[in-house]
Amino acid sequence: MKRSILICDDEKNIRSGLALAMELEGYETLSAEDGQQAWTLLNKESVDLVITDLRMPKVSGEELLKKISSAYPRLPVIILTGHGTIETAVEAMRDGAIDFFTKPVDLDRLTLVVKKALSTTDLYAEHEQLKREVEQLKARNRYDRIIGKSQKMVALMDTVSQVAPTKASVLITGESGVGKELVADAIHGLSNRSNGPFIKVHCAALTSSLLESELFGHEKGSFTGAVKDKRGRFELADGGTIFLDEIGEIDLATQVKLLRVLQEKQFERVGGEKPITVDVRIVCATNRNLPQEIEKGNFREDLYYRLNVVHLEVPPLRERKDDIPLLMTSFLAQFSQENNRSIEAFSAQAKRALLSYDWPGNIRELRNCIESAVVLARTNVIELEDLPMHISKAQNTSNVSLEVGITLAEAEKQLIISTLAQCGGNKTKAAQMLDIGRKTLHRKLQEYNIDEA
Structure with missing residues (x-):
C-alpha cells in the first residue's frame, strides 16, 4: 500500500513541485493551502506524514504542528519556511517537528528525511504489534515468564504442562543461558505443589562438604562451626519442589546420599543418626553431557536414571530465532521501565543485527545486550551503534557472493x-x-x- 503525504503551503508552485517530487518517489500526495484545510484533511483522510509551511493564513504552520502533536503524536511533521531562524527551528522541533527545511528545499535531503521518518513510523507500528503478541502469548499460556511461539518452544511448554502435575523427577538439559531455571519454575508453578516451597540449590557454587550440609542439614557439633542444628534444603522443601541446578557438578559421595533420597525418601543430617523422611519432588538441570560423565566415572548411572524419568531439552536461542523479536520486545519494555527510559523500538539495522547473531550466550546474553542498549541509546530508538560492538561489527561486515557464469x-x-x-x-x-x-x-x-x- 502506498504511503500518503500531506503537503501544506500557501504557494501553489511549491505545493505542486513538492507533490511531484514525492510522487516520483512512489508516494501518494494530498495538498492544502493553509493549516485549516490541512487539519480538515487530516481528520478525514489517511495520512502518513505532513510537510507544512510555517507562515500561512487562517491557521499557521505552528498552530497546525501543535494540533498534530496533541491529537496524532506519532504522525511525523516536517517544517518548511522562507524565514528560517535558529530560534524558529528550535521552537518547531520542541513542538514535535522531526526536521526543519528552509526554502528553496533540498529535495534529495527531504526525500531521505521522509523515507527515514516513514521507516521509523513502521518500526513503532511493528513494535506495538509485537507488544500485543507478547501480551496475547502471556494470556494464553498458564505460565507467562517463558516467551516463545517457535515450534520447539511450543512443544517444550506442552510437555511441561503435561509433566508438571505428576510426581516424576525431571532432568532439564541445555546450554548455559537458555532458561533452564525458568523451565523448573514453570514445572513447580503448574504442579499440584505450587502452594508448597520451591527451594533452589546451585550446586556448582558450593564445595563438596558445604553442599552436603546445605542439602541435608547438620547436627550441632558435627563439625567445627556447627554451633546449632541446621535444617537442609530437602527438609525446607518438604511438600514442595527442590531444584538442583548444575547437578553434574556434585561429587560421588553426595550422589550416593541423593540416590537414597530418591529411592527411600529418607536421609540423615550430617553428624546425625535419625532418619528424616520428606515428600519432595526433584527437578535437576545441567549443561553437561551426563552419559559422557558416566563413561568417565564422574556420575553414577543409577542416579542418572532416577533423575532422568522425564528429560526436557531446552533449545539454544540460535535454533528458535522466531522468538527473538518477542524476547527483544519484552526485554525492551522491562529495561526501559527499570531505567526510566522512553525507548520505543529497534531500528531496522539493529533488528537485523540481533536476528543474524548466533547468541552463544543464549537468552542471558540477549537480555544483557538489550539492557546495555537501553542504557546507552541516544534517542528513543535503539540503533545499530547502541548495540555491543561485537554484534554491530558483525552486522556491518557484508559480502556479495556472485555465481560464476552470470552476466x-x-x-x-x-x-x-x-x-x-x-x-x-x-x-x-x-x-x-x-x-x-x-x-x-x-x-x-x-x-x-x-x-x-
Whole structure:
C-alpha cells in the first residue's frame, strides 16, 4: 500500500513541485493551502506524514504542528519556511517537528528525511504489534515468564504442562543461558505443589562438604562451626519442589546420599543418626553431557536414571530465532521501565543485527545486550551503534557472493542491491560507495527494475 503525504503551503508552485517530487518517489500526495484545510484533511483522510509551511493564513504552520502533536503524536511533521531562524527551528522541533527545511528545499535531503521518518513510523507500528503478541502469548499460556511461539518452544511448554502435575523427577538439559531455571519454575508453578516451597540449590557454587550440609542439614557439633542444628534444603522443601541446578557438578559421595533420597525418601543430617523422611519432588538441570560423565566415572548411572524419568531439552536461542523479536520486545519494555527510559523500538539495522547473531550466550546474553542498549541509546530508538560492538561489527561486515557464469549486468544489479541494503536505502551514500553519480544510480535502478521502496 502506498504511503500518503500531506503537503501544506500557501504557494501553489511549491505545493505542486513538492507533490511531484514525492510522487516520483512512489508516494501518494494530498495538498492544502493553509493549516485549516490541512487539519480538515487530516481528520478525514489517511495520512502518513505532513510537510507544512510555517507562515500561512487562517491557521499557521505552528498552530497546525501543535494540533498534530496533541491529537496524532506519532504522525511525523516536517517544517518548511522562507524565514528560517535558529530560534524558529528550535521552537518547531520542541513542538514535535522531526526536521526543519528552509526554502528553496533540498529535495534529495527531504526525500531521505521522509523515507527515514516513514521507516521509523513502521518500526513503532511493528513494535506495538509485537507488544500485543507478547501480551496475547502471556494470556494464553498458564505460565507467562517463558516467551516463545517457535515450534520447539511450543512443544517444550506442552510437555511441561503435561509433566508438571505428576510426581516424576525431571532432568532439564541445555546450554548455559537458555532458561533452564525458568523451565523448573514453570514445572513447580503448574504442579499440584505450587502452594508448597520451591527451594533452589546451585550446586556448582558450593564445595563438596558445604553442599552436603546445605542439602541435608547438620547436627550441632558435627563439625567445627556447627554451633546449632541446621535444617537442609530437602527438609525446607518438604511438600514442595527442590531444584538442583548444575547437578553434574556434585561429587560421588553426595550422589550416593541423593540416590537414597530418591529411592527411600529418607536421609540423615550430617553428624546425625535419625532418619528424616520428606515428600519432595526433584527437578535437576545441567549443561553437561551426563552419559559422557558416566563413561568417565564422574556420575553414577543409577542416579542418572532416577533423575532422568522425564528429560526436557531446552533449545539454544540460535535454533528458535522466531522468538527473538518477542524476547527483544519484552526485554525492551522491562529495561526501559527499570531505567526510566522512553525507548520505543529497534531500528531496522539493529533488528537485523540481533536476528543474524548466533547468541552463544543464549537468552542471558540477549537480555544483557538489550539492557546495555537501553542504557546507552541516544534517542528513543535503539540503533545499530547502541548495540555491543561485537554484534554491530558483525552486522556491518557484508559480502556479495556472485555465481560464476552470470552476466556483467546481473553482477552489477546484485552489487547495487547489496550496496543499497548496506546503506539502509540511502541512495546518496550508496552512489558514493559505488563511485557513481546519484542520477546514474537512479537510471540503473530503473534499468534493472530494482524496487526502491
